[in-house]
Structures are given as C-alpha cells and as structure tokens.
Amino acid sequence: MLLNRLKFVVSTTAGAILLTLAGCTATPEESTPYELTNASIRTPVAGRTTTAAYFEFTNNSSRSVKIVGVSSTAAERIEMHTIIKVDEQMRMRPLTSIEVAAGETVEFASGGNHLMLFGVQLGGEPTIVQIELDNGEVVETPFQPTQFN
Numbered sequence: 001m002l003l004n005r006l007k008f009v010v011s012t013t014a015g016a017i018l019l020t021l022a023g024c025t026a027t028p029e030e031s032t033p034y035e036l037t038n039a040s041i042r043t044p045v046a047g048r049t050t051t052a053a054y055f056e057f058t059n060n061s062s063r064s065v066k067i068v069g070v071s072s073t074a075a076e077r078i079e080m081h082t083i084i085k086v087d088e089q090m091r092m093r094p095l096t097s098i099e100v101a102a103g104e105t106v107e108f109a110s111g112g113n114h115l116m117l118f119g120v121q122l123g124g125e126p127t128i129v130q131i132e133l134d135n136g137e138v139v140e141t142p143f144q145p146t147q148f149n
C-alpha cells in the first residue's frame with residue numbers, strides 16, 4: 001500500500017516536470033530576436049593581415065538596439081567603419097556604435113558601413129564573429145570566407 005502511494009507521488013512529479021519542459025519549448029521568446037544574414041569576410045591579400053567583413057543585421061524585437069562592439073578569436077581587433085565623402089574623396093571613419101531601430105535592418109556592405117579586421121588569421125573555414133549589443137546580448141554567427149579581386 002505504501003509502495004503504491006510512493007509510485008503515485010513519483011509519477012505525478014515526473015508528469016509535472018514534463019509539462020514544465022513542454023511549456024518552455026513552446027515559448028516563442030526563446031528564439032533570438034536578432035538575425036544576422038549574408039555574413040562574409042574577405043580573404044586577406046597574401047602577406048596582409050587586414051581585411052573587411054560584411055553582414056546584415058535585422059532587429060526583429062520591439063526595441064531599438066545598438067551594436068557596440070564586434071570581436072572574434074580570428075582577429076586581434078575589429079572596428080566598425082563607415083565611408084564618407086571628404087573633399088571629393090571617400091574616406092573611412094570608425095563608428096563607436098550603430099543603432100538598429102525595431103524592425104529595421106542595418107547593412108554592412110562594400111562601399112558603405114563595413115567591419116575592419118586587424119591581425120587576422122583565418123582558418124579556411126567560417127570565422128565565428130560576436131556582435132555585442134548595448135543591452136548586453138551577444139549575437140554570434142559564422143562569416144563565410146569570400147574572394148574579392
């Protein structure tokens with residue numbers, strides 16, 4: 001009789017845990033509200049360790065966020081740059097942060113905003129890059145190596 005009762009208690013507890021787990025996986029908030037697409041990194045010219053990388057960042061959340069830093073174990077330093085026209089010449093300028101409004105996409109592409117990587121050592125496979133946001137979240141994504149001429 002006592003054994004039966006114990007079994008009942010155990011199975012009830014197990015049932016409660018299963019329900020809790022099912023509740024967790026069904027929560028849509030579990031997926032990241034930030035999307036990184038078209039992430040690519042230029043294979044550096046032979047003998048050089050500086051290169052550029054590009055991506056698109058979409059903010060699917062209901063709040064504006066700022067990208068405040070970029071890092072990777074494959075580079076000593078990564079800066080965000082933009083290109084502006086000064087005296088009819090295109091010049092690169094560092095960006096300390098870039099804001100992405102709710103529902104918006106910010107593009108880092110050749111000829112505009114881009115990532116500048118210094119002290120690069122690519123392993124011939126996708127390079128993992130971390131995008132740091134002002135809310136403390138870090139979005140990590142593989143950047144595919146591409147040849148540019």
Ligand SMILES: [Cu+2]
Nearest residue numbers: 081092115116
């Ligand atoms: Cu640059």
